[in-house]
Amino acid sequence: MTTATTAITSQRRPTTPSDAGGRRRRVHSRALPYLLLIPALIFELVVHVIPMLTGVAMSFFGLNQFFLRRWLEAPFAGLDNYRIAIDIDGGIGRSLLQSFAVTVAFAVASVTLSWTLGMFAAVLLQRSFRGRAALRTLFLVPYALPVYAAVILWKFVLSREAGMFNHLLAQLGITDGNTFWLLGNNSFVSIVLVSVWRLWPFALLTLMAGMQAIPDEIYEAAAVDGAGIWHQFRSITLPMLQPVNQVLILVLFLWTFNDFNTPYVLFSQSVPSSADLISIHVYQSSFLTWNFGLGSAMSVLLLLFLLVVTVLYLLVTSRRARRA
Amino acid sequence: MARQRISEKIRKNTAWSCAALLVATLALSACSEDEDPNTLVYWASNQGSSIEEDRQILAPILERFEEETGIHVELEVIGWPDLLNRIMAATTSGEGPDVVNIGNTWSASLQATGAFLDFTEERLDAIGGRLKFLETSMRSTGAAGQPPVSVPLYGLAYGLFYNRQMFEEAGVEVPTTWEELVEAAHRLTDPAADRYGLTITGASYTENAHFAFILGQQQGGEFFDEEGNPTFATEENVRAVYQYLDLLNQGLATPSSAEHSVTAEAVTDFTAGRAAMLMGQNNVTANIADNGMSEDAYGVAPLPFPAQLPPGGQRINSHVAGINIAVFRDAHEEAALEFVEFLTSREQQITLNQAFGSLPVTHEAAHEPEFSTGNNAVFVDVLMNTAAPMPMVPNESQFETTVGTAMQELIAQIATGDPVTLEEVRQALQDAEQNMTGVGN
Numbered sequence: 001m002t003t004a005t006t007a008i009t010s011q012r013r014p015t016t017p018s019d020a021g022g023r024r025r026r027v028h029s030r031a032l033p034y035l036l037l038i039p040a041l042i043f044e045l046v047v048h049v050i051p052m053l054t055g056v057a058m059s060f061f062g063l064n065q066f067f068l069r070r071w072l073e074a075p076f077a078g079l080d081n082y083r084i085a086i087d088i089d090g091g092i093g094r095s096l097l098q099s100f101a102v103t104v105a106f107a108v109a110s111v112t113l114s115w116t117l118g119m120f121a122a123v124l125l126q127r128s129f130r131g132r133a134a135l136r137t138l139f140l141v142p143y144a145l146p147v148y149a150a151v152i153l154w155k156f157v158l159s160r161e162a163g164m165f166n167h168l169l170a171q172l173g174i175t176d177g178n179t180f181w182l183l184g185n186n187s188f189v190s191i192v193l194v195s196v197w198r199l200w201p202f203a204l205l206t207l208m209a210g211m212q213a214i215p216d217e218i219y220e221a222a223a224v225d226g227a228g229i230w231h232q233f234r235s236i237t238l239p240m241l242q243p244v245n246q247v248l249i250l251v252l253f254l255w256t257f258n259d260f261n262t263p264y265v266l267f268s269q270s271v272p273s274s275a276d277l278i279s280i281h282v283y284q285s286s287f288l289t290w291n292f293g294l295g296s297a298m299s300v301l302l303l304l305f306l307l308v309v310t311v312l313y314l315l316v317t318s319r320r321a322r323r324a
Numbered sequence: 325m326a327r328q329r330i331s332e333k334i335r336k337n338t339a340w341s342c343a344a345l346l347v348a349t350l351a352l353s354a355c356s357e358d359e360d361p362n363t364l365v366y367w368a369s370n371q372g373s374s375i376e377e378d379r380q381i382l383a384p385i386l387e388r389f390e391e392e393t394g395i396h397v398e399l400e401v402i403g404w405p406d407l408l409n410r411i412m413a414a415t416t417s418g419e420g421p422d423v424v425n426i427g428n429t430w431s432a433s434l435q436a437t438g439a440f441l442d443f444t445e446e447r448l449d450a451i452g453g454r455l456k457f458l459e460t461s462m463r464s465t466g467a468a469g470q471p472p473v474s475v476p477l478y479g480l481a482y483g484l485f486y487n488r489q490m491f492e493e494a495g496v497e498v499p500t501t502w503e504e505l506v507e508a509a510h511r512l513t514d515p516a517a518d519r520y521g522l523t524i525t526g527a528s529y530t531e532n533a534h535f536a537f538i539l540g541q542q543q544g545g546e547f548f549d550e551e552g553n554p555t556f557a558t559e560e561n562v563r564a565v566y567q568y569l570d571l572l573n574q575g576l577a578t579p580s581s582a583e584h585s586v587t588a589e590a591v592t593d594f595t596a597g598r599a600a601m602l603m604g605q606n607n608v609t610a611n612i613a614d615n616g617m618s619e620d621a622y623g624v625a626p627l628p629f630p631a632q633l634p635p636g637g638q639r640i641n642s643h644v645a646g647i648n649i650a651v652f653r654d655a656h657e658e659a660a661l662e663f664v665e666f667l668t669s670r671e672q673q674i675t676l677n678q679a680f681g682s683l684p685v686t687h688e689a690a691h692e693p694e695f696s697t698g699n700n701a702v703f704v705d706v707l708m709n710t711a712a713p714m715p716m717v718p719n720e721s722q723f724e725t726t727v728g729t730a731m732q733e734l735i736a737q738i739a740t741g742d743p744v745t746l747e748e749v750r751q752a753l754q755d756a757e758q759n760m761t762g763v764g765n
Binding site: 159 | 405408409412415416418433434436437438439527528529579580582583585586718721722725726729732733736737739740755758759
């Protein structure tokens with residue numbers, strides 16, 4: 001009753017300047033987060049959303065060199081670009097499908113190996129020991145190096161003539177030292193190797209951060225109950241890292257699936273078919289053949305595939321997490 | 325209270341003033357860039373060993389131009405990997421330079437964009453007339469039957485570089501026919517000593533496409549018909565591509581040739597004595613010198629023809645290689661043409677081509693002693709008499725990509741121990757042709 005009376009009284013009371021100032025402050029403080037977000041939103045629009053929508057629009061037009069200057073006059077092609085891209089009886093569709101298969105294999109291999117290495121190292125580095133900080137820093141070096149510099153370095157290492165990799169294999173008696181690592185089917189091995197070398201430190205970093213959040217007491221209790229390291233890993237570490245893994249694996253997959261820099265720097269513009277990742281395939285379909293409509297259609301197909309994979313992955317992993 | 329209101333007002337006014345100032349500055353800068361007829365923006369291709377070196381070579385020349393004409397040139401030197409993408413972006417946005425260097429094989433493709441000024445007879449007269457340029461170089465300036473969209477600036481041509489000492493030791497004469505070249509390569513090859521007859525840039529799709537074209541001309545082949553449709557897999561073209569790949573089939577080229585994606589890597593094989601011959605353009609002389617090989621340690625000869633040309637075969641041993649200069653439609657035309665005339669004048673042709681190791685593209689400069697003696701004379705002769713332009717069709721770049729990449733895959737196949745057959749070459753060219761027609765350009 002008292003509360004109601006106070007409310008009515010306050011409603012009747014004429015607004016004073018100090019009330020107005022307070023309301024303005026409240027409005028301001030409520031608006032502040034949105035105002036602070038505006039620059040980021042504008043950049044997101046300019047850098048991602050508008051180019052993406054432009055790309056989607058371009059995929060419906062016959063945009064080639066004849067309309068590069070008058071791109072607004074490019075003829076409407078409907079779904080023709082998509083038809084060409086998915087027609088596996090045609091040369092372009094067949095090579096896109098092959099590139100897609102190579103990319104899936106590359107992404108699966110890279111993510112699996114990066115995650116496994118990252119997890120292995122994170123578990124090893126979980127316990128405190130002398131030199132742990134130095135090892136952590138050393139492991140993170142590949143991730144800290146600029147990608148172009150790192151991949152150019154690998155190009156030298158993997159070259160047949162003077163590459164260190166061949167030299168090492170020959171010294172160990174594994175090969176005769178004359179293997180082409182940047183040609184033919186071996187180029188797939190090389191690109192996975194370079195990708196894992198670059199990515200596993202990120203997996204390590206993320207998993208180490210995730211493990212910091214697991215209380216030591218749980219491990220101690222498990223040890224008291226007689227659980228060995230493997231048992232502790234399966235029953236404590238893995239389940240408690242589930243939310244971290246969910247994001248980590250998704251991010252690694254999206255990065256590797258879209259990887260452009262590694263094949264571009266490693267093979268220049270002469271990418272062997274066994275390392276023809278889809279992002280570079282799309283680039284070549286657009287920029288080397290000047291067919292931006294077709295290249296955009298391929299990009300949209302890639303976008304749709306990644307969207308479907310992401311949504312399915314999040315649905316499945318979230319449902320599993322809820323059940324657990 | 326009053327002070328608060330005043331300070332708020334000041335804040336608002338300051339914000340508005342800043343915004344207005346920003347808009348005004350942007351507008352003014354845009355205006356000044358567009359409206360100053362005495363300033364040109366020039367995108368030069370990277371011709372020397374570095375972008376900085378190019379700047380140093382071009383700076384005094386541009387200063388001289390400004391002294392003579394009062395026109396200031398803002399220079400940007402762009403590396404080859406970025407140049408075409410930058411030109412395409414400029415074409416699309418309409419925000420580009422006034423004058424730009426282009427690879428001459430891009431002429432017809434860029435012509436199709438409609439972004440460049442046509443060099444009509446009137447405009448050609450303004451820069452000294454069509455006849456001042458080498459006829460072969462002028463044929464690589466746009467599609468036949470249409471006004472050129474660029475004019476030649478620097479000339480390049482293929483030749484055969486050979487190591488004098490290795491030839492002497494093996495008792496081999498400089499080959500004058502393709503058969504002699506193969507025979508010489510056999511005699512010079514000794515895998516046990518890591519020595520081979522020649523080296524190629526097998527992972528470069530552009531270089532592969534150049535040889536497909538040159539040898540195709542010798543075999544009587546054409547990669548496009550008169551309507552501009554691709555004819556990649558004709559018997560003549562299949563034979564030409566096989567002729568090139570067979571050098572690797574027979575183990576006459578350094579194994580690493582398959583991995584070389586830039587000519588400089590092949591040059592290293594040559595200067596290190598791993599390969600006795602190198603089929604390269606005249607500008608590789610700079611790389612050879614950089615690697616420490618003296619000029620008298622090697623000789624240059626024209627690329628040899630088959631002893632007997634097949635029916636329809638032509639005496640072509642190079643494509644008309646080189647760099648052209650083009651003017652964007654939105655440019656300050658008068659100033660731009662003055663600049664083009666200046667760069668293609670006798671004096672600047674000598675200075676620039678000497679500095680960059682390229683060949684003059686005008687008759688006057690080509691006959692100067694600097695270019696009509698020694699190794700340069702061989703290349704000038706090839707450029708003037710036995711070179712043909714790459715197909716001047718809008719889809720030329722697709723031809724280079726599809727055919728060159730197909731050849732690169734076949735070269736990789738050979739390098740990894742599986743020689744290619746004539747049938748595999750035919751299939752690869754058919755696939756390349758299907759890729760080309762499937763695009764629907």
